[in-house]
Amino acid sequence: MVWTNRKAWVFDMDGTLTHAVHDFTAIKRALGLPTDKPILESLQKMAPEEAAPIEKHLADIEYDLAGRAEAAPGSFDFLTRLQAAGCRLGILTRNTRRNALRTLEVCGLKPFFDDDWILGREDRRPKPSPEGIHHLLGAWSHTPDQAVMIGDAIFDLQAGRAAGVLTVYVDPDAAYPHRALADVCVRSPREVEHLWRQAPAAHSTPSA
Ligand SMILES: [Mg+2]
Numbered sequence: 001m002v003w004t005n006r007k008a009w010v011f012d013m014d015g016t017l018t019h020a021v022h023d024f025t026a027i028k029r030a031l032g033l034p035t036d037k038p039i040l041e042s043l044q045k046m047a048p049e050e051a052a053p054i055e056k057h058l059a060d061i062e063y064d065l066a067g068r069a070e071a072a073p074g075s076f077d078f079l080t081r082l083q084a085a086g087c088r089l090g091i092l093t094r095n096t097r098r099n100a101l102r103t104l105e106v107c108g109l110k111p112f113f114d115d116d117w118i119l120g121r122e123d124r125r126p127k128p129s130p131e132g133i134h135h136l137l138g139a140w141s142h143t144p145d146q147a148v149m150i151g152d153a154i155f156d157l158q159a160g161r162a163a164g165v166l167t168v169y170v171d172p173d174a175a176y177p178h179r180a181l182a183d184v185c186v187r188s189p190r191e192v193e194h195l196w197r198q199a200p201a202a203h204s205t206p207s208a
Helices: 022-030 039-042 048-066 075-082 097-106 131-139 153-162 190-197
Strands: 006-011 090-093 147-151 164-169 183-187
Touching: 006 131, 022 039, 022 048, 039 048, 048 097, 075 090, 075 164, 075 190, 090 131, 131 147, 131 153, 147 153, 153 164, 164 190
Parallel strands: 006 090, 006 147, 147 164, 164 183
Antiparallel strands: none
């Protein structure tokens, strides 16, 4: 049973807990970066002095988007139930820590996440590295078979696979182009909650 004893939930933020508003192709164009490569990886290949102003511009674009964040369908209720079930909740985002805090505040989801469990791209190596998941599981004393990585992008699923945790793929269009990396495919947090609540023993401890 995939949901049994899943007590550690690591969430991507943008487009997973929130409505997807980031048009990454448009952002890459605005930054003058190649549109066929991920933003952070393009920046990593540049000299620091060349990358710095672009990183600033990127953070400004993301800060503006954070100010308009809206929770995805079911996010609030799902987090409420996970918290009530004693689950650990963390954020692992390729956005900055500052923008993550702003996004969560704006869409009303900040109360679910302790500051220590919100990891931005400057806190740990960004996804697809599993480093952030390893960090959270270590801090929570949980094992990969107790954990879930949930996200809408290939990086989320790759990070989850590399960490050996259950991967949940959110795609509001239900197209799932990266389904090979996903254990579970859903359209929204509401749908995950539905599956999780239906599973026997998902909410109980092993000894219960
Ligand atoms: Mg995302």
